[in-house]
Amino acid sequence: MPDQLQLFTVFKYIHTTTVLLTIIGFTIRGIWMMRGSPLLDTRASRTFPHVNDTVLLISAVSAAALSGQYPFINIWLTAKVLGLLAYILLGAVALTYGPTRGIRISAYAGALLSFAYVVHVALTKNPFIF
Numbered sequence: 001m002p003d004q005l006q007l008f009t010v011f012k013y014i015h016t017t018t019v020l021l022t023i024i025g026f027t028i029r030g031i032w033m034m035r036g037s038p039l040l041d042t043r044a045s046r047t048f049p050h051v052n053d054t055v056l057l058i059s060a061v062s063a064a065a066l067s068g069q070y071p072f073i074n075i076w077l078t079a080k081v082l083g084l085l086a087y088i089l090l091g092a093v094a095l096t097y098g099p100t101r102g103i104r105i106s107a108y109a110g111a112l113l114s115f116a117y118v119v120h121v122a123l124t125k126n127p128f129i130f
């Protein structure tokens with residue numbers, strides 16, 4: 001039977017794999033958005049991110065629980081959750097709700113910065129940039 005550390009490692013691998021898939025998918029959909037491509041509205045383009053995000057969050061919560069680190073207790077995890085919320089909101093404006101191309105592209109840039117911030121916090125376990 002796998003011990004707690006092995007399970008944590010498995011969830012962390014799943015988590016980082018879905019993180020990678022998230023940024024690859026978001027980059028592709030961003031290019032489609034900027035080109036005004038109809039591919040952005042296909043069923044696969046709308047469904048896959050939800051499936052991937054669900055696995056990302058389940059693996060994140062599992063890794064957090066197995067390592068005894070929790071948002072609102074460990075400040076770096078709180079920063080990750082807030083960064084994730086910013087990424088989700090800006091991403092929704094960029095790919096769905098932005099009323100003009102300028103707003104969509106600005107929101108897209110903001111979402112990429114939020115994502116980079118979350119990765120920085122994940123790697124350093126430090127919510128501060130400097």
Ligand code: HEM
Pocket residue numbers: 012015016019060061063064065067069071077080081084087115118119122123
């Ligand atoms: C856009 C959202 C997210 C990104 C880009 C992200 C990124 C990452 C990355 C790159 C790692 C691997 C760090 C390493 O190799 O040491 C990691 C680990 C981890 N993440 Fe996330 N993450 C996100 C969301 C979350 C959320 C919302 C939570 C918590 C509820 C979370 C909890 C964790 C935990 C517990 C680890 C393992 C940390 C450790 O090694 O002790 N992540 N994350």
